[in-house]
Amino acid sequence: MSKAHHRKKHPEAVRQQLLDVAAKLSLEKGPASVTLDAVSQAAGVSKGGLLHHFPNKLSLLDGLxxxxxxxxxxxxxxxxxxxxxxxxxxxxxxxxxxxxxxxxxxxxxxxxxxxxxxxxxxxxxxxxxxxxxxxxxxxxxxxxxxxxxxxxxxxxxxxxxxxxxxxxxxxxxxxxxxxxxxxxxx
CATH class of the missing domain: 1.10.357 (Tetracycline Repressor; domain 2)
Incomplete structure (x- = not known):
């Protein structure tokens, strides 16, 4: 039985992690590499989790x-x-x-x-x-x-x-x- 639903959520920490990963991807591979899929995968966050914080790439840049x-x-x-x-x-x-x-x-x-x-x-x-x-x-x-x-x-x-x-x-x-x-x- 999964305990995922019992896990404490830390939305601000996840949001900051997504911003950090987006910045790192952009520096290492260029701004074009900052896609929602790439950021969610590199951060280990589901795409739905990323979309909860940032519905599109511009909102991710706005967040940064x-x-x-x-x-x-x-x-x-x-x-x-x-x-x-x-x-x-x-x-x-x-x-x-x-x-x-x-x-x-x-x-x-x-x-x-x-x-x-x-x-x-x-x-x-x-x-x-x-x-x-x-x-x-x-x-x-x-x-x-x-x-x-x-x-x-x-x-x-x-x-x-x-x-x-x-x-x-x-x-x-x-x-x-x-x-x-x-x-x-x-």
């Missing part, structure tokens, strides 16, 4: 986006709480999280999301809304032109890091970090 931006929001909020200077606080938190490869947890998943952002208009719109929300929340402290320059420079470096194409040594990177941080205070 939500998971990562929630973690990003927490990292930014933590760094902002640690910064006593209001002017440019969001920009300095943004620099801290995105500029240094070790500053952003789940870096491998961000690679997956970056590819998805490029190819999925729906996710690009969600990212635009995320950025606009944070900028509007911090308009009084981070709307200076120099802060915008710093954030755009960090975006470029973040993309280079995600693509594995950084071209600067540690000393140059440290000088750039210092300069961008100084821009956030102007």
């Amino acid at each position: 986006f939500a998971d990562l931006t929630e973690k990003l929001d927490r990292a930014l909020a933590e760094r902002m709480r640690e910064d006593p200077e209001p002017k440019g606080r969001f920009t300095r938190a943004y620099i801290s999280v995105f500029f240094q490869p070790e500053g952003l947890a789940d870096g491998e998943k961000w690679k997956v999301l970056t590819i998805a952002l490029i190819s999925e208009p729906h996710l690009r719109e969600r990212w635009r809304q995320w950025v606009e929300r944070h900028l509007s929340e911090n308009v009084g402290t981070d709307s200076a032109f120099d802060a915008m320059i710093a954030r755009y420079a960090v975006d470029g470096l973040w993309l280079a890091d995600l693509l594995g194409t950084p071209t600067m040594d540690a000393q140059t990177r440290a000088v750039m970090l210092e300069r961008l941080t100084a821009l956030s205070r102007l």
